[in-house]
Amino acid sequence: MSKLEFWYDLASNYAYLSAMRIEDLAADADVEVEWRPFLLGPIFASQGWDTSPFNVYPAKGRYMQRDMARLCEARALPPFALPDPFPQNSLRAARIALVGCRQGWVAAYSKAVFCRQFQARPQGANPACDISNLDVLAGLLRSIDLAPEPIIELSQSDDIKQALRRQSAAAQEAGIFGAPSFVTETGELFWGDDRLENALQFAQAN
């Protein structure tokens, strides 16, 4: 069975789109997905940015919000909302995700983190949201039937902290410069939710 690596930062709105559909598409393509959370911050910093390109370039940011609104509507996802602040600080959420990679619940957890950030509340307001807050993250772990305390403790270990640094360095070495990105077993890189179908086809054929 072919494999495809799914590289994402938990603060990335376009990675949210891929997270919500990669499992079904991969099953149809008979491809196994490896979820690889990492931090985009160090890569953006090496490009001279101290925040998301959607903040650095306001016209691009305004467009992104409209693009996301249209895509969420077309895919029957709840109305899109941008968290405040955007982007969220995803360091702690990513460390917990790495625990999830080892324990087998990374997909369910990542989707919960994404939905909390990018889906409008029923009142229609932007989700007041702070995924750097451990209480918020504990609540998300509980929402997928996990006991948060031992997971959060493990996520703060040196072992996990170093694993996240290695993961983020590996992303940069693979040529990754944005999220989501997809890497096949042959090292072929695809960038963006728009390339998910192409990446799966390539993984299946090679």
Next chain:
Amino acid sequence: MSKLEFWYDLASNYAYLSAMRIEDLAADADVEVEWRPFLLGPIFASQGWDTSPFNVYPAKGRYMQRDMARLCEARALPPFALPDPFPQNSLRAARIALVGCRQGWVAAYSKAVFCRQFQARPQGANPACDISNLDVLAGLLRSIDLAPEPIIELSQSDDIKQALRRQSAAAQEAGIFGAPSFVTETGELFWGDDRLENALQFAQAN
């Protein structure tokens, strides 16, 4: 019949992809396309860039070349090649394109300019190419059965120079930050060759 504006810089490789397919797709969707050549340079400059983002961010540039190669293969276009230098200076080519907008041959001309820049020569070498050279542009006009001399003379008139400045300013006012971009009659903006189908659907439905 619905209309869709196709905004492009003649030096943009992703705009090349759209130019090669927009006529067929628009005919299928019963949408009329208005070709709107403009200059991205002033917009990039306002974002602090003095060249293409594919040069400013090398990882993105390397990825773009692989992405283009894959897309050209999938669409049965000739092998992709990057012109040297990249991006080309498209000022003179754009002025001629504006003459083409008035005289009705802008689509054929734009495709000729794009193909000359982005299709590998039979020898497989990168196309040694300079679309800022009037002899090269004259040759491209001849290749679509136009007499180049009066066109080139008109393209250097103040009228056309000012029209191009207005066109590029209008692009920025429409929120455009990259090419290709598509704008519907209701002002809906779509960015990137990946959104061409969405833009046509939107134009058709609204």
